[in-house]
Amino acid sequence: MKPVYLDNNATTRVDPRVVDAMLPYFTEQFGNASSIHAFGADVGTAIRHARRQLQALLGTEFDHEIVYTGCGTEADNMALLSALETQAGRNEIVTSAVEHPAILALCAWLEKARGVKVHYIGVDSRGRLDMDAYRKALGPRTAIASIMWANNETGNLFDVETLAELAHEAGALFHTDAVQAVGKVPMDLKTSEIDMLSLSGHKFHAPKGIGALYVRRGVRLRPMIRGGHQERGRRAGTENAPSIIGLGVAAELARTHLDEENTRVRALRDRLESGLLQRISHAMVTGDPERRLPNTSNIAFEYIEGEGILLLLNKAGIAASSGSACTSGSLEPSHVLRAMKVPYTAAHGAIRFSLSRENTPEDVEHVLEVMPGIVETLRGMSPFWDGASATRSAFTPSYA
Amino acid sequence: MWEYSDKVKEYFFNPKNVGVIEDANGVGEVGAIACGDALKLMIQVDPDTDRITSARFQTFGCGSAIASSSALTEIIVGKTVDEALKITNQDIADFLGGLPPEKMHCSVMGYEALRAAVANYRGETWEDDHEEGALLCKCFGVDEGMLERAVRNNNLTSMEQVAQYTKATASCSTCAETVEEALERINAAMVSEGVLDARDAFVAGALPPTRRAARKTSPLVELSTPTAPARLTTVQRIRAVEEVLTELRPVLQGDGGDCELVDVDGNKVMVRLSGACVNCQLASVTVQGIQQRLAERLGEPVRVIPVPAGH
Numbered sequence: 001m002k003p004v005y006l007d008n009n010a011t012t013r014v015d016p017r018v019v020d021a022m023l024p025y026f027t028e029q030f031g032n033a034s035s036i037h038a039f040g041a042d043v044g045t046a047i048r049h050a051r052r053q054l055q056a057l058l059g060t061e062f063d064h065e066i067v068y069t070g071c072g073t074e075a076d077n078m079a080l081l082s083a084l085e086t087q088a089g090r091n092e093i094v095t096s097a098v099e100h101p102a103i104l105a106l107c108a109w110l111e112k113a114r115g116v117k118v119h120y121i122g123v124d125s126r127g128r129l130d131m132d133a134y135r136k137a138l139g140p141r142t143a144i145a146s147i148m149w150a151n152n153e154t155g156n157l158f159d160v161e162t163l164a165e166l167a168h169e170a171g172a173l174f175h176t177d178a179v180q181a182v183g184k185v186p187m188d189l190k191t192s193e194i195d196m197l198s199l200s201g202h203k204f205h206a207p208k209g210i211g212a213l214y215v216r217r218g219v220r221l222r223p224m225i226r227g228g229h230q231e232r233g234r235r236a237g238t239e240n241a242p243s244i245i246g247l248g249v250a251a252e253l254a255r256t257h258l259d260e261e262n263t264r265v266r267a268l269r270d271r272l273e274s275g276l277l278q279r280i281s282h283a284m285v286t287g288d289p290e291r292r293l294p295n296t297s298n299i300a301f302e303y304i305e306g307e308g309i310l311l312l313l314n315k316a317g318i319a320a321s322s323g324s325a326c327t328s329g330s331l332e333p334s335h336v337l338r339a340m341k342v343p344y345t346a347a348h349g350a351i352r353f354s355l356s357r358e359n360t361p362e363d364v365e366h367v368l369e370v371m372p373g374i375v376e377t378l379r380g381m382s383p384f385w386d387g388a389s390a391t392r393s394a395f396t397p398s399y400a
Numbered sequence: 401m402w403e404y405s406d407k408v409k410e411y412f413f414n415p416k417n418v419g420v421i422e423d424a425n426g427v428g429e430v431g432a433i434a435c436g437d438a439l440k441l442m443i444q445v446d447p448d449t450d451r452i453t454s455a456r457f458q459t460f461g462c463g464s465a466i467a468s469s470s471a472l473t474e475i476i477v478g479k480t481v482d483e484a485l486k487i488t489n490q491d492i493a494d495f496l497g498g499l500p501p502e503k504m505h506c507s508v509m510g511y512e513a514l515r516a517a518v519a520n521y522r523g524e525t526w527e528d529d530h531e532e533g534a535l536l537c538k539c540f541g542v543d544e545g546m547l548e549r550a551v552r553n554n555n556l557t558s559m560e561q562v563a564q565y566t567k568a569t570a571s572c573s574t575c576a577e578t579v580e581e582a583l584e585r586i587n588a589a590m591v592s593e594g595v596l597d598a599r600d601a602f603v604a605g606a607l608p609p610t611r612r613a614a615r616k617t618s619p620l621v622e623l624s625t626p627t628a629p630a631r632l633t634t635v636q637r638i639r640a641v642e643e644v645l646t647e648l649r650p651v652l653q654g655d656g657g658d659c660e661l662v663d664v665d666g667n668k669v670m671v672r673l674s675g676a677c678v679n680c681q682l683a684s685v686t687v688q689g690i691q692q693r694l695a696e697r698l699g700e701p702v703r704v705i706p707v708p709a710g711h
Contacts, residue, residue: 307463345433381415382459383458383459383460
């Protein structure tokens with residue numbers, strides 16, 4: 001049995017076609033894109049092409065709207081820090097309680113070190129944003145609102161277009177961390193109100209260590225890394241040519257596979273999810289089944305702890321992940337599940353399966369075969385499990 | 401992912417003594433589902449001999465929590481209750497071939513469950529020593545009293561030591577600042593009582609103490625890739641040493657010191673430091689520098705030994 005990789009929201013395999021496109025830029029076309037000679041000029045041409053490939057995926061009109069970064073986290077940091085500098089007299093941020101640490105840890109530091117006021121908008125039990133609270137938090141002091149396009153743990157999609165319009169009504173900028181959405185959700189930024197958008201290559205089969213910040217034309221951007229004139233002086237540092245070129249090819253592949261993500265991959269995810277719920281009692285899907293990424297399923301198994309599940313899955317050749325405390329070094333379960341008020345009896349046993357276009361029906365069947373036994377083994381050890389005939393449940397799933 | 405020892409994996413994948421003892425005469429329950437781990441330990445004790453005849457467990461928790469629980473049951477069976485109480489959480493961790501630092505609390509849970517089960521067997525009430533809110537480190541249940549006892553009894557003066565002795569801050573480390581403040585306060589009190597040297601006291605945000613003590617002996621410099629030509633004769637060696645010292649002397653003289661060659665004996669080079677080098681706290685650094693240069697020039701390990709004036 002070949003290993004089954006279902007942790008694509010953590011990272012994806014680099015597509016071999018991406019690797020092939022990158023390789024010449026290490027040894028043959030190794031020039032500095034800023035140089036005048038042929039070594040550099042050829043690389044500059046390749047980077048311009050890669051930028052157009054990424055633009056096509058995002059649906060942007062102008063090439064200078066893309067600023068390459070080292071990762072999604074850097075793009076997130078740049079967006080928020082820039083907004084606080086350029087939005088004179090505005091010293092507040094509106095964000096959500098379920099953002100990635102790239103936003104939340106930065107906000108916590110801004111509160112402490114810079115006295116910035118941050119509004120963390122809550123979510124309901126399905127992870128949907130509290131729109132009333134969002135509207136109320138926006139005001140003349142808001143520099144920027146930053147709400148993720150898709151949640152990394154549950155896959156929940158947020159209505160970023162409406163959120164951007166509301167931010168603009170308050171005179172604030174709008175940024176979205178779209179690291180999980182790019183390549184899975186159709187985008188047409190040239191008709192969008194979104195001011196800034198972060199993305200990360202390794203989430204859609206490009207290598208790690210390359211990301212980008214989209215900055216809508218006319219939106220002012222203060223650099224976070226100062227130095228040379230690369231990226232029009234907005235992000236200094238020699239261009240990471242092989243990775244930028246790899247990101248371009250990955251973007252083109254993502255564009256051609258976008259339909260597949262939303263049809264074939266979605267069907268695999270649905271088959272996995274319904275199959276597990278049929279076979280295993282006291283399990284529930286967390287998140288919003290109506291508005292979700294097509295590749296993600298987060299299922300909470302009651303009365304057991306996630307790390308044990310992952311270790312046994314790993315032994316069966318299956319890679320997944322968990323928002324469980326014990327796998328992250330913290331003693332608290334995922335901040336996302338806590339924000340959704342998923343009961344503790346289930347939050348510790350939440351497992352995230354995230355698929356990609358590389359998964360097959362056999363992968364799904366293998367999980368369906370081994371997972372019931374794993375849950376049974378661990379429940380057999382749990383002091384909270386009453387046995388197979390348990391009728392007691394700490395909560396009722398909102399849907400089956 | 402964590403690096404679990406083979407023993408931890410063995411005890412997680414094939415745990416021993418899982419389940420319930422229906423007529424257990426000692427039951428200890430610690431942890432809670434909300435905390436992410438919980439352990440119910442059941443023991444059967446022979447009242448005549450006070451010996452634990454069987455032990456079983458049920459655990460909600462991660463792989464190392466299950467392994468620690470199973471290990472505990474293996475360790476205590478056959479022991480008298482008093483013998484069992486001598487077991488520490490470190491014994492559980494050692495039995496498993498060690499636990500990742502972040503997982504040490506799993507062994508603490510086993511230790512506490514054992515105390516609770518024994519208390520239950522003896523008809524005593526067992527309760528947490530700590531009141532909610534008084535805890536500095538929630539992960540490991542460390543309150544200020546426990547921290548102060550550990551710091552004073554063991555002269556702890558760094559956060560690293562505090563983590564090693566009490567495990568406070570060793571997991572989520574959200575309490576790091578609170579514990580830093582407490583350690584600073586306790587050390588300051590110890591200084592004012594005259595039981596701690598002010599130079600050793602912990603100060604939050606300060607640089608760690610220097611390592612001057614570690615520099616007192618100058619170890620042999622090992623060259624990984626000897627590039628030197630064939631072995632030198634004694635005369636050649638002495639000449640080479642003199643050349644190096646001649647190069648280095650202007651640097652020492654610039655700082656008001658000086659250095660002269662006294663003798664060369666095999667790989668031992670005796671030098672006399674004079675002027676400002678005498679009694680300079682950094683003299684050992686100087687000696688090491690000379691040693692390094694000599695080793696490079698000679699292509700072999702050298703030990704530089706400073707000799708006192710008049711030698």
